[in-house]
Amino acid sequence: MLFYGPPGTGKTSTILAMAKELYGPTLMKSRVLELNASDERGISIIRDKVKTFARLSVSNPTREDRAKYPCPPYKLIILDEADSMTGDAQSALRRTMETYSGITRFCLICNYVTRIIDPLASRCSKFRFKSLDEKSALERLKYICIQEKIEVQESTLKQVLHISEGDLRRAINYLQSLNKLLVQESASVEDEDGDIELLDSDGAEKESQGNLIQDMFGFIPSEEMNKLIQVLQKKNLNDIMSFLDDHVFMQGYSASIIINGLHDKLLLGLGADDDSDDVDLSLSLDNLTKNKISKILFDTDCKLSNGSDETIQVLNCSIQISQLL
Numbered sequence: 001m002l003f004y005g006p007p008g009t010g011k012t013s014t015i016l017a018m019a020k021e022l023y024g025p026t027l028m029k030s031r032v033l034e035l036n037a038s039d040e041r042g043i044s045i046i047r048d049k050v051k052t053f054a055r056l057s058v059s060n061p062t063r064e065d066r067a068k069y070p071c072p073p074y075k076l077i078i079l080d081e082a083d084s085m086t087g088d089a090q091s092a093l094r095r096t097m098e099t100y101s102g103i104t105r106f107c108l109i110c111n112y113v114t115r116i117i118d119p120l121a122s123r124c125s126k127f128r129f130k131s132l133d134e135k136s137a138l139e140r141l142k143y144i145c146i147q148e149k150i151e152v153q154e155s156t157l158k159q160v161l162h163i164s165e166g167d168l169r170r171a172i173n174y175l176q177s178l179n180k181l182l183v184q185e186s187a188s189v190e191d192e193d194g195d196i197e198l199l200d201s202d203g204a205e206k207e208s209q210g211n212l213i214q215d216m217f218g219f220i221p222s223e224e225m226n227k228l229i230q231v232l233q234k235k236n237l238n239d240i241m242s243f244l245d246d247h248v249f250m251q252g253y254s255a256s257i258i259i260n261g262l263h264d265k266l267l268l269g270l271g272a273d274d275d276s277d278d279v280d281l282s283l284s285l286d287n288l289t290k291n292k293i294s295k296i297l298f299d300t301d302c303k304l305s306n307g308s309d310e311t312i313q314v315l316n317c318s319i320q321i322s323q324l325l
Helices: 011-031 043-054 063-068 087-099 134-148 154-164 168-182 204-217 222-234 237-249 255-268 287-305 310-322
Strands: 002-004 032-035 075-079 104-110 126-128
Touching: 002 011, 011 032, 011 063, 011 075, 011 104, 032 043, 043 075, 043 087, 134 154, 134 168, 154 168, 154 204, 168 204, 222 237, 222 255, 222 310, 237 310, 255 287, 255 310, 287 310
Parallel strands: 002 104, 002 126, 032 075, 075 104
Antiparallel strands: none
């Protein structure tokens, strides 16, 4: 089998859960070999560790294991991040798969299926994993909050999901970091049955958690982005330079944060709060203007990736966009 897709979508968890269902916790120790990115990925590991495990005879399950689990007559080798293996290692793995397919099955896990050589990929059943939709990911984060008895606003969870860009593993790690910062400020809120409830109240607490998220990950606050766009709409060069110096560069925000913030605000309309007076400027911009802004942001991001000066590029990008607003 070949599992591929973006990180944090459950590829490794799926095959490990499947292995536990097939063999059980006891037999899994002798029937399953898992290699991840921390292991050597050259041809030597294929010739030694993988080949040695693949040609071992299959151990007999106990009567208890046979009664509880299917216990198929073959072993399982899981190669996580297989796309980081060298070409020679993948070629050696192909020969090993052909030779010992009777007693050993393989599961390759990767982010980019194009980095797996064709002779190896053609011998596998391919399963594509897509990023979780926002609703499912949000429900999982809520479940974690309830089980861990932590108090987090639903709007804060949505911010965490937006920052994690569809990677649920990253979102869970962010939530864990956020909990350590909130543990001093918030306490578990119990209802009459003693259950933990998620809060979604307005006011200072909601604003505090939102600001904490932005500070923790280095994102410019939404209010500052709104002020920047208002300054750009005035088309005054001195005001633009002064605002960027005082509110962006002196605060230590990176150029990529500004570019992403302008993209989200102007093109996607993200970050506008329904309860605030924020105007979704993306609704008032026509498609041609959005295309021009997108081209400016693309050129700026490309120049930044090539090592251009951040201050000059952000200023140049802001001035060009101001002429279109």
